[in-house]
Amino acid sequence: MSALRRPVALGMPGRRADVGHAPGGPALAGGASSPLRGEETFPRAAKRELAKPQLRANLAHATSTIRAKRAAVVGEVPDWEALRDAGAAMKAEAMQRLPELLEELERAVTARGGVVHWARDADEANAIVADLVRATGAREVVKVKSMATQEIGLNEYLDEAGIEALETDLAELIVQLAGDTPSHILVPAIHRSRTEIREIFLEHMAGVDPELTDEPRLLAMAARAYLRERFLRAEVAVSGANFAIAETGTLAVVESEGNGRMCLTLPRTLITVMGIEKVLPRAQDLEVYLQLLPRSSTGERMNPYTSMWTGVTPGDGPQEFHLVLLDNGRTAALADEVGRAALHCIRCSACLNVCPVYERTGGHAYGSVYPGPIGAILTPLLTGAVDHDDPNSSLPYASTLCGACYDVCPVKIDIPSILVHLRTRGVDAGRGGVPAPEAVAMKAAGVVMGSPTAFRAAEAASRAVRVLARDGAVSRLPWPGSLWTASRDLPAPPKEPFRAWWARERGASAAEGGK
Amino acid sequence: MTAQASPDGVPDDARSVVLARVRAALAGSTGGGTGPSFDHAAPGAPPDAGPFAAGDALPGAPAGPGYLTADDEWETGTTGEALLALLTDRVVDYRATVTRARTAEVPAQLVRLLAGAGRVVVPAGLDPDWVDALRSAGTTVLVDGPDAPLTLADLDSAGAVVTGSRLAVAETGTIVLDGSPDQGRRAVSLVPDHHVCVVRGADVVRGLPAAMARLDVTRPLTWISGPSATSDIELSRVEGVHGPRRLEVVLVVDDDAPGQR
Incomplete structure (x- = not known):
């Protein structure tokens, strides 16, 4: 569809090219199509996704469930707003002090027997992990759910290197078995109903009981049985990290199922891939984030399991620990003084669950592993998308600016203001040359109204x-x-x-x- | 880490490049990479981070970072039965069980809870009276210690595990293990399907800030809030996935004022 036939959709200036990226165009950070970039603009992808009534029903059911749970457990915290303020202030401090905190973290992890690696981009991080796995002689790794490794496409990279990466989080396993892509930060299979999950298990899960019903408890049991032996024999695990403490070198992973504990405890070697923005100055900071995250995320007072480890503990857990510190566009986001607050995100996904746009289109329409309101700012910031030909430059328009995302954000990221800022950035970058039809229309309106x-x-x-x-x-x-x-x-x-x-x-x- | 220099003398290893990018990104902004520190103990409110002034939400809040800290009346004023009842309510809400026992009753309580559990794993530092009671009741006890760690197959074959705990957080129904000798290495409380965890009344705090003040985060920590669970199917909670599917808490309370600190 050419720009002339639809100059304005969702209030968004027209694209010059709506499908893919013009060959020979400027190089796009993250590749033409990558875990951080879809093939088409948001309005086109949204139109396709909106035509799936089952998807909309699944999303409406799941998001309304979680909204009610979150509201109940947030309501019982007397100092919730003060916690949000503290969470925002400490993240702002961490960003300001990032160079010294990263160096402090590196020293602390190293002193406790860990090895720290640095990666400029996805390719470099993937190569580091693959080399580390090869060095152990293992051909398979178990994985804890991690947005950082989703973002760099680690599973696909390892697969090409002949290493099988097995996702052990239930929702990630559903997505992996179905050959699907994630559509939610917390619950990547949110777009699937229990009936669909049963069908995926029956078709793709080796050794599953053919009498399996769609009762969630039995589906969870099937996953337990399927993964149990793999956990017990795993030699290498790959994880992300929710928090890293600079002063002590402590890493923290917050989870529910116990798959995280299995991966972080049983294998000999642990490789953690972490975005550089996850570092916090002090252990005490966790007293704030461990109140904010579970209540915002799964709507629980506390998630079932949180693991914290510092380097290597002799006789307990992995005896080899590698920490990969990942940039992959984070420094580009940091350079944007307005947009940098997007790096405060603790990946709770509360903003997805309240977003009227996300609730209808689902996560796949965003084309990135980071969907929803936070994805609409984080994805363009990480990929530096300002070019009109880049599908990611349409993401800041995937919002009505209603502000619900800001209200629920546990670290008070002002997503609506950053959306407007990124729209401005895009329009400013597109100035000059042949005026767009929208600009012509505005000019004509100016003459008439004058x-x-x-x-x-x-x-x-x-x-x-x-x-x-x-x-x-x-x-x-x-x-x-x-x-x-x-x-x-x-x-x-x-x-x-x-x-x-x-x-x-x-x-x-x-x-x-x-x- | 060795820094390699490019032909023009600027280090171009990943570490140098990433740190240089971070410094460049911050160069133009206020603070320039050396901003103020958030002070958890500072008088007054935290730096304003948004359109609502910090501290606004909590009228009458004492001096501090704005939220309820370990020194706050909210924390220190909740003791005794009120504190234990809160913990019990929150743990039961996760569909775990809580039973109370005096110190002298713990061995018999463990025997009751573990009747029919099969082989039971215990860390080497667990109270010997408890272990003796289990053995006397005919239970096969597998002891895991630094000198003689059990194999994963041993752990997997066991029906249950008994551990102590470092502390419990009443407000969230959370128990924290820190790898002390009565709690063992992390794998022992993970692989068996049934976890019986003994919590001393004196180790119960109300909120997260008081818990953090008591913990050494450089020890391997496991925070446990109920049995393993998932919300991955239609965002409804289902108990029991990879971690222990049964969590039973024994709360040890003697006459000398429970929860006093």
Whole structure:
């Protein structure tokens, strides 16, 4: 679809190319299509996803469940707003002190027997992990759910290197077995109903009981049985990290199922891939985040299991520990003074669950492993997407700016303001050259509104449109008005323009009162 | 880590490049990479981080970082039966069980809870009276210690595990293990399907700040809130996945004022 046929959709300036990335164009950070970038713009992808009624039903059910749970457990915390303020302030401090904190973390981890690696981008991180796994001689690794390793496409990379990466989180396992992609930060299989999950298990899970029903408890038991032996024989595990403490070198992983404990405890070698923004100055900071995260995320007072480890503990847990510190666009996000607050995100996914756009389109429409409101800012910031040809530059428009995401964010990221900032950044980058149809229309409107005579003529002309109205709205205008009505209704113009009504009803007295 | 220099003399190893990018990103902004520290003990509110002034939400809050800290009346004023009842309520809410016992009753209580459990794993530092009671009741006890660690197959074959605990957080129903000799290495409380965990009344605090003040985070810590669970199917909680599917807490309370600190 060319830009001319739809200059405006969701209030978003038209794309010059709507599918993929023009070959020979500027190099895109993260690759033309990657875990951080889909093939098409948000409006196109959203249109496709909205045509799936089962998806919408699954999402509405799941998000309304979690919204109610979150509201209940947040409501019982007397100092919730003060905790949010503290969480935001400590993240802001960590960003300001990032260089020294990273060096302090490196020293502390090293002193406790860990090995720290640095990776500029996804390729470098993937190569480090693959080399570390090869050095152990293992051909398979067990994985704890981790957004950082999703973001760099680690599983696919290891697969090409002949190493099998087995996801052990239930939702990640569902996605992996189905050959699907995640659609939610916390619950990657949120787009699947229990019935669909049963079908995926029956089709793809080796040795599953053919009598399996769709009762969630039995589905969880099937996953337990399937993974048990793999945990017990695993030699290498790969994880992410929710928090890292600079002063002590402590890493923390927050989870529910016990798959995290299995991976972090049983194998001989543990490799943790962590974005550089996850570092916190002090252990005491955890007293705030461990209150904010579980209640915002799964709507529980506390998640079932949190593991903390510092380097290597002789006789307890992995005896070889590697920490990979990942940039992959984080420093680009940090350089944006408005956008950098997106790096405060603790990946709770509360903003997804309250977003009216996410609830309808689901996560796949965003084309990135980070969907929803936080994804709409984080993805373009990480990939530096300002070019109109980049599908990620459409993401800041995937919002009504209603502000629900800001209200629930446990670290008070002002997502609506950053969305507007990124829209501005995109429009500014696109200035110059042939004016877009939207710019021409705005210019014309400026001329008409600047002249009383022209405005009166326009008012009179608008009345002609009334013949097309049904139930107070115009759903179909002839070209070029069809460009607007293709994506939304136009309210029917009134029978009489305001100025005519005013002149008729109050013209004389208004003139007197004005004296 | 060895820094390699590019031909123009600027180090171009990943570490140097990432740190240089971070410094460059912060260079133009206030603070320039050496911002102020958040002080958990500072008087007054934390630095304003948004349109709502910090501390606004909590009228009458004492001096401090704005939220309820370990020194707050909210924490120190909750003791005794109220504290233990809160812990019990929150643990039971996760579908774990809580039973109370005086110190002298713990051995008999463990025997009752572990009747029919099969082989039982205990860490080497567990109270010998408890272990003797289990043995006397005919239970096969597998002892895991630094000098003679059990194999994973041993742990997997056991029906249950008994451990002590470092502390418990009443507000969230959380028990923390820190790898002390009565709690053992992390694998022992993970692999067996039934975990009986003994919590002393004096080790119960109300909230997270008081818990953090008592913990040494450089020890391997496991925070446990109920049996393993998942919300991955339609975001509804289901208990029992990879970790122990049964968690039973024995709360040890003697007459001398439970929860006093």
